Amino acid sequence: MLAHTGLLSWSAQQTDTPVDVRALTDPDVDPLVPGGRELLSFVDATLTSGDQVASRALDATLGAPAVVMAATVIGNFQMMNRVADATGMPVGTGSRRRNAELIEALGLDRYDHLEDTG
Amino acid sequence: MSLDRPELAVRTGLGRAMEDSWQSLGSPGTRWTGSERIRIVAEARAARLATSPGQEDDVMARAAWKVAASPASIRRHWVDALARDGLDPGRYVELVGIVSRAVAIDTVLEALGLEIEPLPQPVAGDPSEDVDQRAGKVKAWVPMVGGASITQALSMVPAENAKLEALHGALYLSFEEMADPKPGKELTRPQMELVAARTSAYNECFY
Numbered sequence: 001m002l003a004h005t006g007l008l009s010w011s012a013q014q015t016d017t018p019v020d021v022r023a024l025t026d027p028d029v030d031p032l033v034p035g036g037r038e039l040l041s042f043v044d045a046t047l048t049s050g051d052q053v054a055s056r057a058l059d060a061t062l063g064a065p066a067v068v069m070a071a072t073v074i075g076n077f078q079m080m081n082r083v084a085d086a087t088g089m090p091v092g093t094g095s096r097r098r099n100a101e102l103i104e105a106l107g108l109d110r111y112d113h114l115e116d117t118g
Numbered sequence: 119m120s121l122d123r124p125e126l127a128v129r130t131g132l133g134r135a136m137e138d139s140w141q142s143l144g145s146p147g148t149r150w151t152g153s154e155r156i157r158i159v160a161e162a163r164a165a166r167l168a169t170s171p172g173q174e175d176d177v178m179a180r181a182a183w184k185v186a187a188s189p190a191s192i193r194r195h196w197v198d199a200l201a202r203d204g205l206d207p208g209r210y211v212e213l214v215g216i217v218s219r220a221v222a223i224d225t226v227l228e229a230l231g232l233e234i235e236p237l238p239q240p241v242a243g244d245p246s247e248d249v250d251q252r253a254g255k256v257k258a259w260v261p262m263v264g265g266a267s268i269t270q271a272l273s274m275v276p277a278e279n280a281k282l283e284a285l286h287g288a289l290y291l292s293f294e295e296m297a298d299p300k301p302g303k304e305l306t307r308p309q310m311e312l313v314a315a316r317t318s319a320y321n322e323c324f325y
Contacts, residue, residue, distance in 0.1 A: 001315055001318035001319050001323055001324060001325070002324060002325065003268075003325060004311050004314040004315040004318055005311075005315045007296075007307075007311045007314070007315075008308060008311035008312055008314075008315050010299070011299045011306075011307035011308045011310075011311055012308045012311075014299035014300075014307075015299055015300060015306060015307060015308060017306065017308040019308055019312075021315075023312075024312075024315050024316055024319055025319055031312055033306075033308050033309055033312050034306075034309070035309060036309070036312055039305075039309060039312055039313050039316075040312065040316050042229070042313075043313055043316040043317055043320065044316070044320070046225065046228060046229040047225075047317065047320045050228055052231045055229070055230070055231065062305070062309075063304075064128065065128040065129070065304035066304050066305050066309075067230070068125070068126065068128045068129065068132075068230065068304065069128075069129070069303055069304035069305045069310070070229070070305060070309075070313050071225075071226050071229035071230050072129075072132065072226050072288070072289040072290065073289065073290050073305070073310050073313040073314055073317070074225055074226070074229055074313060074317050075221075075222040075223065075225040075226035075229070075289050076222060076285070076286055076289035076290035076314070077290075077313075077314045077317035077318055077321070078218075078221050078222050078225045078317065078321070079218040079219060079221060079222035079282070079285065079286070079289075080218070080268065080286065081189060081317065081318055081321040081323035081325075082185055082186075082189045082214065082217065082218040082221060082321075083214060083215070083218050083268070083271045083272065083282065084268060084271065084323055084325035085189035085190055085192050085321075085323055085325070086185045086189055086192050086197075086214040086218075087211070087214060087258050087259055087260045087262075087271045087272075088192075088194055088197070088258040088259030088260070089258055089266060089267075089268055089271060089325045090257045090258060090266055091324060091325055108324060109324075110322075111190065111319075111322045111323065111324040
């Protein structure tokens with residue numbers, strides 16, 4: 001999560017896109033990214049209930065090709081998250097230091113299971 | 119059925135890339151036969167659908183279940199225990215790739231409200247045993263070539279690492295495209311990263 005939260009901030013800055021990364025873990029926060037609420041709802045629906053209501057809402061907001069792209073991105077990170085966790089992929093101390101504020105703001109430490117990496 | 123479906127045709131080559139990746143799961147791998155690889159996919163599916171309890175006495179099934187259904191609960195001592203029970207690092211790395219790719223493809227279809235694909239037919243033949251001998255101890259739980267990095271995570275088993283990279287490029291971005299803030303896809307890069315980060319939050323994946 002840390003890597004792609006960082007890429008979210010970086011790409012938003014590079015493309016002059018507003019973003020509030022707190023929305024990643026706080027459902028009351030508007031992500032500000034165009035179509036952001038619909039995208040988050042689509043992820044949640046895909047990984048929990050599987051209902052297609054969120055898909056239709058995303059389709060209405062960003063169009064059918066965006067729904068397919070969102071679906072494939074979810075699939076990709078279902079894959080990469082498993083690879084990272086199953087191989088014990090470490091987050092370097094430099095990255096932790098650079099992202100200390102982000103880690104604290106989003107409470108990402110609670111996901112850190114790599115304490116026995118080494 | 120094939121993954122080369124009209125619903126996926128919005129992006130050139132997407133359905134074909136998914137189909138190639140899916141069918142390869144039934145081919146002989148590096149340390150597993152085609153039939154064994156399909157059994158791994160079946161165990162991963164069963165784990166995600168929780169259709170029956172995991173088979174604790176079968177080390178391959180035990181590994182497939184955990185990687186598929188609760189990856190955030192994996193710890194180094196568990197990986198080490200698998201090795202002691204006969205799942206050596208090469209077999210484990212290949213299994214991680216198989217399960218992860220199968221989960222990815224199933225998830226895409228589920229997200230789009232499409233039927234999941236039948237298991238591929240097994241292809242006869244022996245495993246290649248083509249493990250990269252340069253893979254060594256790194257600051258991670260499995261041997262890798264050239265240091266611990268996500269792009270090298272499966273590098274001990276080059277064939278599986280290549281399949282992972284190909285699917286990553288088809289579903290999201292190639293490793294090269296990741297440096298581009300405007301890659302010209304159906305979502306903007308911030309939209310893609312919002313989806314990526316939320317998925318990782320759901321999976322409780324710190325990395």
